[in-house]
């Protein structure tokens with residue numbers, strides 16, 4: 001991969017978040033959230049800027065394949081593509097975009113199992129010779145992304161860049177840093193804006209901290 005942008009918005013470890021009573025939260029999740037940590041509007045404003053940075057650095061000599069890592073990445077992917085299309089339509093440079101999906105499995109409850117499997121998505125031979133932009137919701141340990149990058153190598157993309165909305169500050173990190181980062185976040189389990197806990201909370205607009213009671217309530221042992 002090419003250059004690296006290490007500047008992003010850093011949410012400090014002692015950030016208390018915003019009370020959920022000040023936001024529109026689905027009733028079925030009212031008792032499950034510690035606080036809102038990144039409201040959706042803030043995510044969108046940051047995503048618009050990431051799209052601009054990506055667009056500025058994109059290599060126009062080859063088509064770009066935007067690769068969405070499902071399912072958690074779909075919301076960020078959709079919003080990022082929206083802004084990239086806006087730049088394509090309104091500036092005199094433009095990049096030809098194709099849309100691809102990949103589905104990986106690596107989590108049960110909040111623990112990384114250490115294994116990553118490709119369990120679905122498009123034929124990755126579509127990526128050959130293209131500038132691949134991987135779009136992911138979160139880098140936690142970094143294991144999933146380093147594994148995905150090694151899987152993609154065999155499909156001979158021209159370049160590979162990674163945009164992750166969130167990067168967790170955690171001692172479990174293998175040290176991997178994506179090329180584009182929306183926010184660096186404290187080591188809490190985050191849900192909402194398509195991030196899930198055992199498939200729950202994808203239907204929440206804002207990024208929030210899961211309460212420890214909810215971890216229990218929605219644990220795979222209890223559902």
Ligand code: HPA
Pocket residue numbers: 107138140188189190191195196197
């Ligand atoms: N939230 C949701 N999914 C995740 C997280 C998280 O904090 N970390 C790794 N996968």
Ligand code: MG
Pocket residue numbers: 069070072073136137138
């Ligand atoms: Mg993910």
